[in-house]
Amino acid sequence: MADRHVVIVGAGPAGLLLAVYLLKRPGYRVSVFEQRADPRLTPQVQNRTFPISLQERGQQALRSISGLEQAVADRSTVCNGTIMHQASGKSRAIPRKMSSLMIDRLQMVMVLLQFLSDQYSSDQLVIQFNCRCTHLNSAAQTLQFEQPDGEVITHTYDVVVGADGARSKLREALVEQVNFPCEQTLIPDAYKSVFLTQPEDGAPLAVDKVHTLNLPNNVRMMLVPQGNTQLNGVLVFKRDHSPIAQYNTKEEILAFVQENFPRFGALMTLDEADALLSRPVANVTTVRCQRFHEGSNILLIGDAVHAVSASIGQGCNSALQDVWVFNQLLDQHQDNWSQTLPAFSDQRIPEVHALRELSDYSFPRNKLLVTEFILRLQLGRILNRWFPKRFPPFLFDLIFDSDLPYSEVLKIHQGWINKVKASTR
Ligand SMILES: Cc1cc2nc3c(=O)[nH]c(=O)nc-3n(C[C@H](O)[C@H](O)[C@H](O)COP(=O)(O)OP(=O)(O)OC[C@H]3O[C@@H](n4cnc5c(N)ncnc54)[C@H](O)[C@@H]3O)c2cc1C
16 A cells, blocks of 8 residues: 655644654655755754743653654753742742753754654655745645745645644634634733853853743743753743833843843843844734644644643643654554544643643732742642642642643642633733
């Protein structure tokens, strides 16, 4: 029997990991189409990347492929907690039981690309960059792609997977063509990427911790160490309320960061202040769909079908978990995609809808609830240690230090989530 040809749109973490899993199975040929250039051949464009923290759910999906978790770990920094800084210079450490792998999104993509190209020949795998998917014709089973010179190419598929991120073209086509049940929302938070360098002779900010500092008005900076000298992160603020929009010079930007984020500002150079000034503001789109497939040959995974806010850093973990679950379902249904696709929607929808609630409402927005949150964290951990049967682990400990299904985590902490939700109305 001829190999099944799967076309994957989007060479992000989800699309590339799916290619790895499918090619491990007998009887598959995979083509991946990516709108951007090959990141291995182009200089790193800093404003398009940001650090991703991977915990057990994401790591588990990498671990099942021999050598892959290690390859990602080799390019990651291991972090075992967060330090919440204050503008006054004080700080509070929040340790984690299990460590997270911190890896830049682009680095993770490059590891996956290298892994694939080391193992598979062009008979089994084709990855085409600079190919932007513009049309899906589900009746004819064709896809159209546009190249940078304007040339349009058409490809046929047996099965197509949309792994093309939060602004998925495939999802958009399905919404237009078959009224695919899905809603897309622009969340109130927007961000600019930040890149800082620590001195070689001793890092003032611990290199095994995530660093955050919250200001009033929902402005915050989060920095993640990458190796011993680099800190990559984001300045987050309410959309259309950038705290630096009023400044026109790099000197003003530097002065703002040094005054409001003193520990971070001490590491900022005038060049980085200049880059921050001109870097575009990135808006975050969330996606909520009522199914993840259409018919027996169209599947959506990752951000394309369940993008969430980055507030608790689970988007990529859950995107990788999609692939891991999908692979298990292919096993269960002997690669019968007509059975596997609806089974995948049934299994994943309650999980990613729960994740959406957790992402939107785990972290409180007002000052009073932040104080309650810290009290719950401290008291909750003590009570859980003493009376584990009566007091479940703290919410963030379940999100970051366990692989409990998101729906279970939500059930256990629904009261807190409802409280935060009510405070936002
Ligand atoms: C600031 C920030 C911090 C984050 N931190 C974390 C974190 O700590 N932990 C975590 O788990 N998650 C985090 N996330 C979320 C995480 O980045 C995403 O969930 C993850 O990248 C999703 O992977 P994906 O492969 O589904 O989509 P993407 O990473 O968006 O990849 C989609 C790919 O498809 C390509 N594409 C798009 N349209 C087309 C088209 N028409 N044709 C061809 N190709 C196309 C894109 O160029 C891209 O390469 C964060 C997100 C942000 C914004």
